[in-house]
Amino acid sequence: MNLPTTQDFFGADNRITSLSISLKNPDEIGKSMSELKSGVNLDKLEVMPWDELMVEVMQQLKVKTASGLIIISILYMIVGFGIFGTVIMMTNERTKEFGVMVSVGMQKTRLAKILVLEMVFIGLTGALSGVAAALPIMAWYNLHPIRLWGAMAQTYIAYGIEPVMPLALKWSSIAANVTAILIIVMFTCIFPVRRAFRLKVVEALHK
Numbered sequence: 001m002n003l004p005t006t007q008d009f010f011g012a013d014n015r016i017t018s019l020s021i022s023l024k025n026p027d028e029i030g031k032s033m034s035e036l037k038s039g040v041n042l043d044k045l046e047v048m049p050w051d052e053l054m055v056e057v058m059q060q061l062k063v064k065t066a067s068g069l070i071i072i073s074i075l076y077m078i079v080g081f082g083i084f085g086t087v088i089m090m091t092n093e094r095t096k097e098f099g100v101m102v103s104v105g106m107q108k109t110r111l112a113k114i115l116v117l118e119m120v121f122i123g124l125t126g127a128l129s130g131v132a133a134a135l136p137i138m139a140w141y142n143l144h145p146i147r148l149w150g151a152m153a154q155t156y157i158a159y160g161i162e163p164v165m166p167l168a169l170k171w172s173s174i175a176a177n178v179t180a181i182l183i184i185v186m187f188t189c190i191f192p193v194r195r196a197f198r199l200k201v202v203e204a205l206h207k
Contacts, residue, residue, distance in 0.1 A: 057159055080184045084191070087119065091192045098196060099204025112196040116189045123185030127178045141167040 007013050023032055029049055036047045051058040101111060145166035148156060153163035 054159070057161070076180060076184065079181065080188070083123070083184055084188045087188045087191055091115075091195050095195075095199075095204050098199055099201050102199060103201050103205065108197050108199065111199075112193045115192040115196060116186075119185050119189045119192070120182065123182055124178075127181045131174055131178065138167050138169050142169040 003016070007015065021032070021036075023029060033047060033049060040047065098111060102108060145164035147153075148163040148165060156163040
């Protein structure tokens with residue numbers, strides 16, 4: 001029911017029992033709470049954030065967040081093994097090249113630095129390319145959320161939540177994912193660096 005109909009039904013004309021405030025920036029809820037508490041009479045009114053008002057929804061969000069972290073960890077493991085496998089293949093195929101470079105006078109320390117720079121450049125290029133490809137899709141579904149239907153939609157409605165699933169478009173999350181990929185790349189650099197320092201020129205030239 002809309003507000004006038006509800007007021008008429010309960011015989012409470014021009015009265016309300018609660019007022020919901022929707023913030024444009026949810027991250028400022030703490031600041032908004034402080035401003036509201038300082039501007040109202042707390043003896044007659046109570047100011048509550050949504051997580052205290054909807055405890056069950058907050059608990060479900062915590063469970064969903066935990067399961068999401070597990071899935072992300074598994075995805076990072078898969079990505080890490082994929083990058084590591086590529087590094088092993090690339091290093092083994094270039095063993096003779098490394099042997100030639102060392103035999104003509106290149107120091108193994110410089111060779112290791114070159115390998116690390118190559119890996120970082122490839123990893124950064126891949127991560128930024130992925131971001132560039134994903135941004136249009138993320139922006140589209142952020143403006144046009146996926147609308148749920150059926151039993152799942154009814155569950156959302158029962159909790160007073162609109163049955164839609166928008167994609168978050170946060171630069172902090174994008175930067176965190178790019179950073180995570182670069183960290184994985186840096187760990188995988190250990191293998192080619194060790195191979196460079198343990199390189200035996202004679203054996204490498206005969207491969």
